[in-house]
Amino acid sequence: MNNLPAGNGEEAQIARDIEAVQRIDAVPAILRLICRNTGMGFAAVARVTGQSWTACAVQDDVAFGLAAGGQLDLRTTLCFESRAARATIVIDNFSDDPVYRGHHTARIYNLGSYISVPIILPDGSYFGNLCAIDPKPAEVSNPRTLSMFEGFADLIALQLASEGRHQAVRTALFNERETASLREQFIAVLGHDLRNPLSAVSATAELLALRKHEPDLVKIGLRLKATTLRMARLIDDVMDFARGRLGSGIGVSIDEVDDLDTALRMVVAELREAHPDRLLADDIAIGARVRCDRTRVQQLLSNLVGNAVTHGAAAFPVRVLARIEGAELVLSVVNGGEEIAPEVLARVFEPYWRPATSKPGGGLGLGLYICKQIVSAHGGTLEVQSSAQDGTRFVARLPMAV
Template identity: 80%
Template structure:
């Protein structure tokens, strides 16, 4: 998302930006909703630089003929002027507009109405525009419509910034291991800074889910809530890792917990809901109080289940078992599928380590490392075994301390 001179470098940067927009799950729904609510036949997220106008995502109900990756001559668009002014341009009727009547953009593209709102990243860089066009006049200048565009433009900007920061983080983690102290301080600052835009996305998602009379908005809100939950967990993992490496360790607040079984079942229910296509069986029988950090033990189970769902074969169930026996709380999570290679078993709890078969976008590889730290902070042990016959089994043992 850098401002680059025209040429091959800019083309490569624009291609990356198109990919970044396409990784935002909510964008297609946003564009459909814009067309539905405004009556406009074409809506797009456009990357706009000093030299180019490029469609990153489109909803084309006009057969306008422009797909993602397609480009227009920048100076034939009003996004050029919106970018220069860093302000929205809204035209209900080109023929009657006191400023844009007879404008060359309307003549070139046969437009009757137009709206374009800047997408400005949180650090102030101009990404592009969220825009919509139609050959017929449309009522676009009311406050509700403009506010909808501005909210969606802000959401896209926040998601793009988050994606960019994650890429920077991964590059720093995997390419600059020599400078570990600086890297880990950077992670801590980054994790802290990500919470502000994430809170804005979460609040907006919550508001959208309350619009019960607008199902499309509710779906977008629910999708955004899922995304923000995943990002919140990722930030928590990053912050836990940074605290552990910077010397303070993963913090635990150990107290008597009388309802640990219920707390674990809550985690199981959340994972079931997020993975309806998978079989998740639980055998949780805890009748004795346990001295532990309730939230951290829930995080331990959540991370172990997330790992099992990601790497276990879909045709095999994931099984959770929890017991208190012989003065120990034992938590076991198992899954079927390919066995972990013997030479990799000793690496699974290392930070950043991921199996060679991991899919892109699966996280930073901190989940199991944090599990190990949580168990260690409780004075316990976490082990793994893996075979074709028995699958992969993680066993955490914590002293009950009561």
């Protein structure tokens, strides 16, 4: 009896298997019951592989000297033969047994009686054995005792399978939390550290755009300005996402806004300048005071239009509509193109998700998620519909009184 070395991979797996058996509350009671009902002095749940025999749980009333984690030379045990045959081995008296009389296992461990039942997991894999031994002969081959051992072996196998599933879920949950935490820290730091160099690039773009006597530099400046505007919006998206995940959602500052028409037209004008090759048609007629976060509603419209420009067909205009309908502010953005499949529509508001057909460089997959969060922070709703005839339409409804 010793602690035999195993390969690093197997050694780690056996350690996990021992822990799994020891997390099954019923195992100690099962081993005590086996010893009491059979009169045998030692019972164990053993992990048996092609290379090793390891005790996972033990009831030792005869000072056999093997504790949980202890190992035996596999080939000195009858579990080696039980595993090979995937069959129960039961011996009332080694001295009288026609097959196992004089067997080396009895001689090495001074055994009089023995029983070992395979523990087969629900997926058919071999875990090990439920076994009992004693220096004296014992009547263990009767149907009642065999049925008890087989029932307990099946119960342990089912519990191990259940424990394996639970452990897999716990591991996946832990890994997901770790990944989410690192990702959110990364985007928060990234967004903060990008602002300063981006401000310098934006200032350079403004200076180039003022060189009216050098048209080529003006074009470069305008192009660079549009690029920095897009980058700034991406940074805003990741920062909003980080704040929303680390806090309680995207924050809004609700106030009385008298010029929402003008604010939304400014958004459309900026996007026209950034996408001169696309037709943006706006019909913005609010004409009333609205309680909302002016900047966030601008961001909402900017993200919706940007999404329409990116994913809509260039042959169709992007149409923007803003109205007061009853007690709600209604913003809708429509683009033409192919119908979006229902399974894709169901996921468009998920963070980091982009359809498989998305073009490279189309963004981080946060824009529509943030739109949804802005609308929710206003107590409103955001819905999407798509058809080949009418195009894809996003409709945000924000209550006038928040």
